[in-house]
């Protein structure tokens with residue numbers, strides 16, 4: 001399918017934020033977006049047009065039954081001025097898995113990749129130049145049938161919006177404190193935890209608020225059945241370093257979002273650093289015992305937004321447990337430096353993760 005590019009009048013171009021230190025996250029959006037519609041069993045009308053409000057029926061099914069999925073990835077301006085993305089094929093594949101899980105239509109991966117590249121290339125002047133800043137890309141699919149009743153919609157809207165985002169660590173690589181939620185769970189076996197479904201994020205708000213209220217930065221989710229095993233942290237995958245071995249939750253149960261960063265981190269650990277990695281259910285009791293005995297050397301989350309977030313302290317059952325010496329550990333730091341180095345074109349890209357966008 002051809003992607004039509006609708007012209008924008010010069011007067012329709014908005015001023016770009018000038019202070020890259022004050023960008024924040026998710027607040028600015030570029031001039032254009034990609035849009036296409038699904039009806040009668042096929043996608044149609046693929047176009048790049050002005051970023052503008054949609055007109056939706058108040059009865060649109062996404063507004064009532066949360067048949068909505070999304071993705072999150074970034075475009076980078078490399079140190080030599082090129083524009084790249086990081087492993088977009090993984091986001092495309094994950095979006096199609098999310099679509100299948102929520103009974104939504106599949107997207108043609110080639111068209112999806114072209115849409116990403118064409119939109120980012122057109123909007124490249126919106127990409128900040130400071131290292132750490134990037135263009136955040138948010139592909140989204142929503143159900144649009146004007147209908148009340150629980151069934152899959154017959155019509156959908158797929159769109160991609162992009163916008164400049166600031167460095168996650170403008171003041172340096174600062175560790176966070178996390179609280180194990182005993183009252184809330186993020187996902188259950190047989191549910192949609194492995195999908196990037198909007199509903200998962202609505203369901204996470206109460207647990208996050210509870211952690212914040214107790215004075216912690218983020219929430220650590222335990223499994224929804226035994227409430228015993230560590231799953232994810234906030235909106236990141238979670239890794240622990242116990243006696244030199246990196247341990248993270250396995251994907252098989254279907255309750256963990258298979259992160260692009262998680263996959264990249266495990267690949268670097270196994271194939272480049274030759275570090276021992278275990279993907280296994282990790283009891284929170286083992287983590288707390290490790291914090292007490294000193295076996296727990298590091299704990300960190302990973303995801304597209306912050307890449308690596310070191311954890312300084314874990315709150316569990318009303319007590320606080322320090323991780324390692326409470327700072328950023330050597331494995332977390334090395335992973336952060338290497339991944340950011342690859343993304344900004346400063347370090348070799350041994351696994352061909354970087355996707356050229358422009359020129």
Ligand SMILES: Cc1ncc(COP(=O)(O)O)c(C=O)c1O
Pocket residue numbers: 072232234235236237257258259260261262302303304305
């Ligand atoms: C629940 C959850 N887990 C993990 C991740 C990390 O995934 P990725 O590395 O693909 O950004 C995210 C963020 O997208 C997330 O929302």
